[in-house]
Structure formats: structure tokens, C-alpha cells
Amino acid sequence: MAEFTGERAIPGQIEPDLWNEHLARYVFASRRAQGRRVLDAGCGTGYGAALLAGQANWVCGVDVSGEAIEFARSHYRRDNLSFLRATVTALPFPEASFDVIVAFEVIEHLADWRGLLAELRRVVTPEGECLISTPNRLYYAEARGESGPNPYHHREFDWQELRAELADFFPFVSLYVENHQAAITIVPVEAGPPVEGAMEQAQPDPAEAHFLLAVCRLQPGPLPPALIWTPRAANLLRERERHIAALQEELAQKDAWLEEARREKQELLEMYRSQTAELERSNRWAASLDQELAAARARIVALQQELAEQQEAARRAVAGYEQKVAELERELAERTQWARQVEEQLTAELMAARAELEARSRELAECVQLLDRAEATVVERTEWAQRLDAQVRELEARLAAVRASRWVRLGRAFGLGPELGEQR
Secondary structure, eight states, X not given: OOOOOSSSOOTTSSOHHHHHHHHHHHHHHXXXXXXXXXXXXXXXXXXXXXXXXXXXXXXEEEEXXXXXXXXXXXXXXXXXXXXXXXXXXXXXSOTTOEEEEEEETOGGGOTTHHHHHHHHHHHEEEEEEEEEEEEBHHHHHHHTTTTOSOTTOSOOBOHHHHHHHHHTTOSEEEEEEEOOOOOOOOOOSSSOSOOOOOOSOSSOOGXXXXXXXXXXXXXXXXXXXXXXXXXXXXXXXXXXXHHHHHHHHHHHHHHHHHHHHHHHHHHHHHHHHHHHHHHHHHHHHHHHHHHHHHHHHHHHHHHHHHHHHHHHHHHHHHHHHHHHHHHHHHHHHHHHHHHHHHHHHHHHHHHHHHHXXXXXXXXXXXXXXXXXXXXXXXXXXHHHHHHHHHHHHHHHHHHHHHHHOHHHHHHHHTTOSOOOOOOO
């Protein structure tokens, strides 16, 4: 079930005076709904749209809350009534769809309240009218002085601000005020003549109004008459007496709570006194414990001093033992060092002898290799000299034959041919 937060009226979950304030606005609007198409913008739980459907040709309730729309659909069912989840700043209807539009206690909840007014102007017919209500900022701020601003409201208006803002969208704006006033009624018990109303002050001060209600039109036309509506609980004095009785019961209950609180305070005081006495006994016991603790601390100091002396004697003995061990370790280290040096010297000499032997062996091997290469070179050069000598003898024979040729001699006579030089 939906929960009442103070911002959405739910039948059966709202204080009667506040409920009557909401319901009166729909009673005022229902007189304009006869046979017309009506839009309830921000319909909430749907009770007002259902009331309008009793007079209208067709009513559509629109609200952004899915929970509210579900509540309205399950509680109010008529052939000429429907509910739709949508935002009032983007209504899913074509232009000039409705003859009457109500937007009660909606504008103050919107950050984009101008978007609301633009949409209402768009979907209302040229000869239609929009009924818009909102709390009077001047009264509302005073009434909520202790609790602070309403966290659900983005913008609140006084009557002059509301009229000026509405005039930006609607050329004809008529302002009404809604107040919860005391009234005296004289009506017949049996059926009789119709009820007439009379007000001592016909022109109220809008600055002192509880709620502001504006009738906005695109064209001039007849305005709805003022409304004096008497709720079902009409005997205000009796209601006040019952309210006073309820307050007296609450006061008696608070007195009982106060008396109980006083008894609890007395019990707590006695408990405090008892605990104080117990605390004093505990303090005395703690003082004796402090004395015993002081003696124990002195004994601990003496034992610590004795232990320190014993530790010092042990430290000196350990220091002597450590010095003797250090001397033995130094002697052992010196002997070990001497043995290592002797071993290293012998090892070095042996390695040097081995190195010298290996060097002489390599030198001998190299000499053998050099002798072998020298012998091979001598043989090779001897064979080369023999070949060269044979070639020289062959060339000399050929040269002699050339010189002896008569053609060569003939060429030399004429200065032709190569210069062969003289024969050796």
C-alpha cells in the first residue's frame, strides 16, 4: 500500500483538515467539468480525478509516480476515467486536447515549473481553462518556521509572483484564495430549499491566504463563482471539543510518561548514590592496593639492583674467558697463516719448475719445427734454381737461333725489328 509522506494525499491516511483542503479544490473544479474533457495533471492517488469523472465527459489522470498510478487504477474505475504514467512537463497529448485542466499542488514540486505551464497552455483548448493551485509562500514560510523549508518543494510563490508568472503563459488570469475558516450553518433536517451562502468579508487579503488558486484562460470567459464548502464533519465546535478531548488524553498520557520518567529518575538517583558508596569502598581498597604495590615495587628495585651486580660479575668473568679465547684464536690464526704461506711457497716453486719445463719443451718442439721447415725450404729452392738454370739455357739457345736468322740480319740492315742486344 502507498505511504503518506505529507505531499501526496491518500484516502484514510491523512488528517481530516488536510484531507478537506485537498478535496475542496476538486469540489471547486467539478462545477466546471460538466460534460467536458478534463485532465488532472499530477493526479496522485486519483481520488480527485474520480470525483471529476462524476461530472465530466472524460477524465485522464497523469502522474510521474508509477506507484501512485497503480494505486489509482486499482481503487478508482469508471468507464470515463483513465490513468496514465507520464511527466507533466512532457504530456503525451496533441494540442487543444482538454477543455478543463487541473494542476493542484504540483507547480511547487517542479524544478522545470515553466515547462509545466507551457504544456498546460499547449493541451488546453482555446476556450478552455486551467485551474492551478499552490501554497502561499508567505503563509507557508511562517507556518513552517520551526521545521524549516519543505524539502519536496523547488519553488514557492506569493500571490503577486504567481500571478506574474502565470501571465507569461495565459493572457487572462483570475486569482482565488483558499482558506480553512470557521462557519455557522443553518440547514433543515428534512429536504428543503437550496443552501445559500454569505460571507461577512467578501474580499480576502491574498497575502494572508493559506492556498492560492488561479483560473487561467487563453480567451475571456465566465469565471467560476466562489465556493463555500462544508465537509461532512460539519459541526466544527463538536470537532474542536473532540480534538480538545484527544489533546487532553495526549496530555494525560504525557503526564503519565512524565511521572514514569520522574520515578525512573529517582531510581537512577538511588542507583547513583549506591554506586557512589560502592565507589568509595572501591577507592579505599584501591588505596590499600597502592600501598602494597609500592612495597612490591621497592622489593623489585632491590632485586633488580642485586641482579645487576650479579650480571656485572658474570660479565667480567665472561670478558676474561673471551680474552683468553681471543689469544688462542690469534695464535692458531698465526700458525695457520704460516702453514698456508709455506704451502703457497712450495706450490709456487713447483708450478714455476713445471712452467719452465713446459716452456723448454715447447721451445725444443719449435726448434725441431724450424729445422724441418728450413730443410724443406732448401730442397724447394734447390729444385727452383735447377729449373731456372734450365730455362736460362733454353732461352739462350733460342736467342742464338734468332740472331743467326738471315731475316733478322736483313731487318737490322734496314733498321727494322727488335733490339736484341749483344751476345755475351
